[in-house]
Amino acid sequence: CTSRFGRRRPFIVAGAGLVTVAVFLIGYAADLGHSMGDQINKPPRTRAIAIFALGFWILDVANNTLQGPCRAFLADLSAGNAKKTRTANAFFSFFMAVGNVLGYAAGSYRDLYKMVPFTMTESCDLYCANLKTCFFLSITLLVLVTFVSLCYVTEKPWTPEPTAEGKASNVPFFGEIFGAFKELKRPMWMLLIVTALNWIAWFPFLLFDTDWMGREVYGGNSDATASATAKKLYNDGVRAGALGLMLNAIVLGFMSLGVEWVGRKMGGAKRLWGVVNFILAICLAMTVLVTKQAENHRRDHGGAKTGPPGNVTAGALTLFAVLGIPQAITFSIPFALASIFSSNSGAGQGLSLGVLNLAIVVPQMVVSVGGGPFDEIFGGGNIPAFVLGAIAAAVSGILALTVLPSPPPDAPAFKTGAMGFH
Template structure:
């Protein structure tokens, strides 16, 4: 692509200007802002809804709306952004709308306890009341669902926009930049979630219905809103999209519109896309039990706490959640560093091999997590005074696992998306948003399965998070072997996976 205008038979047609690598980096800054809120969601919301009275085996239900909306929203928005002819650009209108929805949801979650109290929850001070607050729980879950809706609205257009703007830098660079901003947002989000001083810095956040833990959640989410608007502003300034009307004034869409068009697209996927979708689904199916319960696992099994137990058990659970957020911070640091080395690693070993190794690494980590739970339970059975004790070998090992999982997570955040984007470009480049939206379906279906099944699966055995983690280890191992069997063999698609020029 060049710069400026080029003559055509029907007049002048604008060409998307080439961007410097530095400017391309800032085009994707909004991904960091969105991931800030997502990191808070991952680290704090499952424990928080349990403090409002939602039982552990039902906590995963609160995650359902995200994948359900993602089944329809992501591919539909991807398709609409491919066809959008607004002068503001193809992708940016959807990104702005999604960010506004995310900010509204974040505020709803942060103030859920106060809203619940206003609508009839207990008037007793939160420092003494430990019973359920159902109205606050409903408001929190609704906010949770709206937040996931906004995230799904942003995801496909943002990744597609990076592919549109990548130019000579290619899909490889675009997805590495995206993964880096996700890691950066995670680092800030998990740092914010592990800071337990928001209520001290902003004492006005504490109310009769919102004590320390709630005020810290509220403060972290308010910071997330400010940061998201900052990131969105930078993205809108740097990502100067040329509208589809200017890129190709003669372009007309002859296909059907709406949901039918999305369904029709499944029959005409680029070559190799089905394998990418299958392996992506298996990989996410193994990941979601950990993503849903990571900080709950730290608070409940590793630190021996209980969000609905005695004062000592509640304090132990809160401390575990705090250390879990710190573990996720370490995870994000490793994720960010790993993302910068993925390209040379994939060039040497091929992306297929690296993807498989990521699944095997996840299998090992989930197996170790299961073993740590069993060891921790034995230790607490022998010494109940250790519940709120200092860090020991088991807790340190759990933090090491958190950090080590950053490498396979970097693989998951980049290779599948780079693969889909490159396959779409090889197929003509007009369906990038739609292909990335369809890839999102292979992510949200596993989330639906885990959200519906993880709680009842754990409750069936009555052993906390052990069954979910044990099953995740089996799925990760199976996914690795299946990836070896079905992913295209190098060198046929190794470059098409976004880690090298297309031959």
């Protein structure tokens, strides 16, 4: 980007704007659907579902539009210093955890909608109104921090390097992406492979963790034909899963602050990443034990209509919390390594991080589309995908320790778009 506002900042502003549009569509999906003809008492409300899906798709695009340039901007500010790059990404992970905790806390407050009373409408009940209010708060915070950050940190406009003919290179976007793949060196390819396997391990749990709590751990059912008791158990499990996610975010935040120190003690970033992948594998495998204990309790107590015993719930919540440790590493180390390796890849930081993001979104699409059918092959439930994730995590850990190159302790500075503080 050759904008006079800088190389990264226009994309950050665009990403923040897209997030605003997306959460508006998601929050007002029920109202917009009703205004377009959906009948409140006659589900399914297809128009609301379509608007919600559109908003969620835009939100996914917006998150990538926002986070990619933010991480590239951090790498620019680190000016090629490996330690600063790792520390910057660790703090990025920390503030993601802070946002998660604030979001879970706001979402757990039943009367949050009273802060913005007009959010409750004929087509939007209490829970919907609370969601809208959360979105209003999040948009306000997003606009505020984006404005402050971009006013405080400045960039000088970036000028592409001239070609042999003395003209600036003007390669289309997809041409740059394909060119980036052609120019990638072995360290980046190894990083992409390890990252893809790592996210194949993560996505089954990230997508279905609360469903696992509701179905396998609490023994509930969310199907329309399920009994009221089964639905209540499922909802109780989902709420317990939300508590687990908050514990996960808290551990994630604290671990993010210690990534650099722990990495030094363990002999480097790649060794740390490899070891925590085994922690991820163990935790995913332990979901089998927790599920079996919950099933045994229900079998021994005639269905156990009151949910699992305390020790089973505690075990499940412990898994959520412990998973915050490898998640902190996953949110920081791969991106730091991509920025460091990009100094020799020929692709540049922005494109290298974009290519790395493909190693995340492709596994996400594969798991999203194939997770359900894969589970059905083995009898349904979430456990088959979790076990596959445990295997992928173990393989990712082995590759991280054996084939992933070690980055230098302090990589030399490389050419980036100029920037400064004021």
